[in-house]
Amino acid sequence: MKSPLCALGLGVSMLLSSLGCQPERPEEAEPSTQAEQELRIANSLTTRALVYNAISTNPVANNLVANNALAPLFDPSSGDAYLTQQLHDVDAQHFMSYLVSCALKGTQSIPWMDPATLTPKTWKGKAGLCPEWANQAPSEECKRRVSACILARNNAFGRRVELSLRGEDPSDINRFALEPKTASVDHDPDLAQDVPSFQACTTHQYGAARNCGWKPDYIGRCVPGQTVRLGAGGKAPDQCSGGSVMGSVSGDMALRVCDGIVGCDHASARKLAHNQGSCGTTQPAVTFTCPASGEFNVMTAPYDSWQSGTAHVGVETGTPAGTSYGLSEKAVFSYREGAFYGTLFDASALATKVYVDEEGKVVGKEQRIKGSVYRKMFSCYAPEWSQGMAYATSRVCAQPGTGLDCAATVTGACFTPWDQNFPASVCEVEDGPLVSGDGDFERCMDPAKGMWKEPITVYLHAPCDVVSAKNPELCAWRRVQK
Template identity: 60%
Template sequence: MKSQRLTNTCGFQHFRFHALALGVLLLGAPGCQPDTSDEGLDTSTGTVEGGLRVANSLTTQALVLNAISTNPWANDLVAAGGLAPLFHPVTGNTYLRLQLRDVDAQRFMSYLVSCALPAGNTVAWKDPLTSTVRTWEGKAGLCPQWELGAPTDVCKRRVSSCLLARNNALGRRVELSMRGEDPLQPTLFSLETETRPVEYDPDLGNARVPSYETCTSTQLGVSRDCGWTADFIGRCTPGQTVRLGTGGKAPDQCTTGSALGSSSGARMMLRVCDGIIGCDQGSDRNLGQSQGTCATTNAAVTFTCGSGFFNVMSAPYDSSLTGAVNVAVETSTSAATSYRLSEKAVYRVREGAYYGNIFDSTALATKVFVDDTGHLVGKDQIIQGSVYKKMFSCQAPEWTNEAAYASHRVCALPGSGANCAAKPVGDCFNYSNPLASKCKKDDGAVVWGDGDFEECYDPSGTLWNEPITVFLNEPCGLMPGAPADSCVWRGSSTSKK
């Protein structure tokens, strides 16, 4: 597999996977660091890179202590049957329905279905706390057969990797790119060639940015915080002046400049936000907005580049109307400015790989369950190390302190190394001592340069062929407030060790 974008919100993040065929990388080859440019996507083998975005917000605590996956009896049931019949609101398994009295079990199942089933497929279930029939939504499509029948071992391992990759201690919703290889389904996880801005803001409690919501009544003008649409993401040099538009001249070049971009339909407006997440009128990330420039109703914006990434939103001046935009960026002043970035260009920070099997009831360090009286048992435990004895993580060699990062990434109580979702095993790849690497390859060969770790080992020497490699937009996005030395990403592997 090679890449899909998903969201990490339940202690998980948005991530992406790549679907690629298996490749060969000679251990110890000099200069084997991943290429972070947009170029070099090799489609000569017939494989395609594309993308899928999902939410990463599953908290580590919910992942490691819930009445489904940490319950050996429920774990066995889920691993051996189809999700739709097992959780059917009327005829589903009564024991599993009892376990859904644990809200963390509900969250776990939401992410399991999101990882396993494709977009558009759902699993209906009855909430035992409210007697309401609800649905879990598919997204990544890593194991479609699980909807109606038992998953294969490969399916279970791949979905386990997905679940682990999408967890974080704080439940902070972060967009990420997940990459890997599947020789039997080479287009299962493809990279997006053009990437849309993120619509959910972790600083707003993982809520959707209000400006992306539909207006409840007709509103006019650029200051409103509803009825906006995400366009695309761009890159620039911090401190640089950037100009873009949808048919207007930049406001500082009314007499000398040329019109930038175009629009059709209704009169259209623009808003530019710093980073990759959309913004509202009063947000600190709002870099500029326009409902017309140079005595015209054609929109254009001049702004100063902030973080190095920016994203654009558009909206009709009259929220009851519809229109379309073609945003164009002035590039004559700096070749470093680009727009409509690919997934690979946006998600450049290689984090590490995740692999193993959550669905092995004999490899649980504890158990959590709802008893016949409805009492939740085992929820407040503190388990040293990993609750899942067959789940593992390795870190990219680009980190300054891989061990510290890994602990904060996979443990609910990182300071004590307790309630972890996996066992951190060290460097995924060690360039100065390849034999110490936990993975045989630091880049699958079908699409060179995307940096997916392949053929990874656990401490017992067992080989896992379904790792998922995570790439982030910013190093500390998943761990705000973590010690500074735990999330320093150097951006190059060759100087390490």
């Protein structure tokens, strides 16, 4: 018999845990809260914001940022007054968020003050390509890597998708190491929103139906139409009598499986299965049919949002050929796009100027520039594109198809296997030696044959990820015989 306190239910759940009693499991209760999730490494900086903002397209501001430590420049109480004035431009704020996320590590951040609202805010680090920039002036190599990262993460349509950024840094050979297993993606590009289920719960919740408190596990691949079984310490629900235990679990956990590489909410059409205890146990396992995409991803969460636990997901022994789980970054992002290189941080190489005047008015955004606004930024395309030049121009120009308001000059094919000499091949190396097999272009040249040694090569999950879906011919992709 339950104690009187246990009978009071969820309203005293914090007290109940100290008394050693647990509420009974409700049937898959619908979630009561929604939330948002922060980005991982993704691209959503619009080309328009990159080429016309009052920081990087402003010679004075560009020079200040390029030659000084970021933290003192943007200190909310003592930062540079001119830069604070330029932050009245929201595109300048967006540009700085990408600069910081490319340059600094996830443990670093830059506090700043929004001059329009006098609200303290923070730009957060992510990629860690130049962590010293927080507290000291960056090297030229640093600025070039960050420039390449920023350019790689923009597109004309602002469609935010995950990218695999690859390159080399002799001072840190692990900087661009590929992930051995790739986690579920936390942003849904089709809905243009973060997946709420990956946000922490703000209230005490239970079960596999809630849309908060989940963590990404990994991505898998399967043959469309085939049956897939996986679990974390449980047997598949259709094999309770004779099946084998899959994976392992610590604590009381739940599983959710989604179509594709992006996580999902409980009511999403992409949800393939969920389970909070299979075959009369508390150990979760699922059975589902492989979707047409041939890909799935798994999410895990404690049954009780106030508890903790771990789930080690395993697939069925003797699983059908073609099914694999815990795919590597190389396997998930297999479409080679091209390389981005050069520098944004040369004030003398700007084709125009955007600035915020003393009255807070943004000046210069109404113009149109033929070619690249940044005369020392470049991009080349992988030989796999059927329409390489058209694709690459669309990728780096704010007005695709016009050659106007571009963030870089497209130099040509990064590497042509049958003609490896410039100008047929813009880059001297197709796969840099520091991380063998990652397919990063190195030693890439501009039209004047100046060599840039800090390119970043981008790999996509799907060929049309970052261009308009209205023009599928533009992203036609083929395998190239070497």
